[in-house]
Amino acid sequence: MNILVTGGAGFIGSNLVHYLLGEASSELGVPIDKVVNLDKLTYAGNRTSLEDLDSDPRHVFAQGDICDEKFVSALLKEHQIDAVMHLAAESHVDRSIDGPEAFIMTNVVGTFRLLDAFRKYLAETGRTKLPNYGKSIADGGESAFLHVSTDEVFGSLGPSDPMFCESTPYAPNSPYSASKAGSDHLARAYHHTYGMPVITTNCSNNYGPYQFPEKLLPLMIQKTLRGESLPVYGDGxxxxxxxxxEDHCRGLAMALVRGTIGETYVIGGKNEMRNVDVVKELIRTVHELAPESATKTADELITYVKDRPGHDRRYAIDPSRIENELGWSPRENFASGLRKAVQWYLDHQEWIRGIEDGSYRGERLGTLA
Known part of the structure; x- marks a missing residue:
């Protein structure tokens, strides 16, 4: 199987590419011959996250824009792509509030052009006429388009509301989540209108290696190491x-290979936590693994700041469907995953410094704060 991964130099994308070229073939029982990694290399795309794959002939990196349909079409044909895993997206809520246009262009227009390029490619290669068209790859299907989305499209839950599931109505509350909701609807429409083999996933908050340091956990890890104030929105x-x-990446691969065409799977870690409790647990873990950083208590480090506009109160996912139908379950609880994540950032301070000083893009950005 030859797979096109979009956004493969980003946080989830780089972890997914490593998984596909690592354990995926043996765990899924499907040989992966090639991963074509398409990334525009905007601020959050980082080639250094993929340096260890430079000598792997199965990994092909292509810098380009999913909005460029001609470029995407050429990649599909040149590499005889069997499946697309679409992760390329603008994803930072605060940035979407400050500048929503980029989110509409990448998440909505880009998804449309990618879907349309794949639709035409399937038609040109005759795959839509095969008897096994529409089956999962595990059951002999020829192709699949995995559209990766977020739980934020479902809006906000009250304290006692049931968790999000595949039938939860959409109610996005930020420009980011609205743009992702639009892309989800396009993916669904391309399946129902054109018969494209589309599968959609919606995930909860991811954390782990290679995450851009503007996001909550890596940002707080760095600030804790430096003894700087840790800003927490609202009352936390x-x-x-x-x-x-890595649990998410396993779920994505299972959905691609074993998932039922036309269906949606929500993927969550079953780790509901208040933001302030997440930050306190992070501080404790950093101080344990790097005791020289324990110069201030959690109460001295945490600073409560004005809440951001439209801040959703609660997200929670019920992953029962993907567990029962596809055999996926998270291997990490929050404590074990957090410990792995903190240790990774402690061991990869050079990776962090490359982002802070801009060398990962050939320019100086200044220290993140």
């Missing part, structure tokens, strides 16, 4: 479900 009681990124 916003609740998120935390999913270790």
């Amino acid at each position: 009681s916003n609740v998120r479900d935390w999913l270790y990124v």
Whole structure:
């Protein structure tokens, strides 16, 4: 199987590419011959996250834009792509509030052009006429398009509301989540209108290696190491479900290979926690693994700041369907995953410094704060 991964130099994407070229073939029982990694290399795309794959002939990196349909079409044909795993997206909520246009262009227009390129490619190669068209890859299907989305499209839950599931109505509350909701609807429409072999996933908050340091956990790890104030929105009681990124990547691969065409699977870590409790556990873990950083207590480090507009109160995912139908379950709880994540950042300070000083892009960005 030849797979096109979009956004493969980003956080989840780079972890996914490593998994596909590592354990995936043996765990899924499907040989993966080639991974074509398409990334625009915007600020969050980082080639250094893929340096260890430079000598692997199965990994092909292509810098380009998913909005460039001609470029995407050429990649599909040149590498005889069997499946697409679409992760390329603008994903930072605060940035979407400050500048929503980029989110519409990448997440909505880019998804449309990628879907349309794949639709035409399937038609040109005759795959839509095969008897096994529409089956899962594990059952002999020829192709699949995995559209990777977020739980934020479902909006906010109250304290006692049931968890998100595949039938939860959409209610996005930020430009980011609205753009992802639009892309989800396009993916669904391309399946129902054109018969494209589309599968959609919606995940909870990911954490782990290679995450850009503007996101909560890596940002807080660095600030804890430096003894700097850790800003927490509002009163810190916003609740998120935390999913270790390698668990998510296994779920994505299972959905691609074993998932039923036209269906949706929500993927969560079953780790609901208040933001302030996440930060306190992070501080404790950093101080344990790097005791020289324990110069201030959690109360001295945490600073509560004005809440951001439209801040959803609670997310929670019920992953029963993917567990029961595809055999996936998270291997990490929050404590074990957090320990792995903190240790990775402690061991890869050079990777962090490359982002802070801009050398990962050939320019100086200044220290993140």
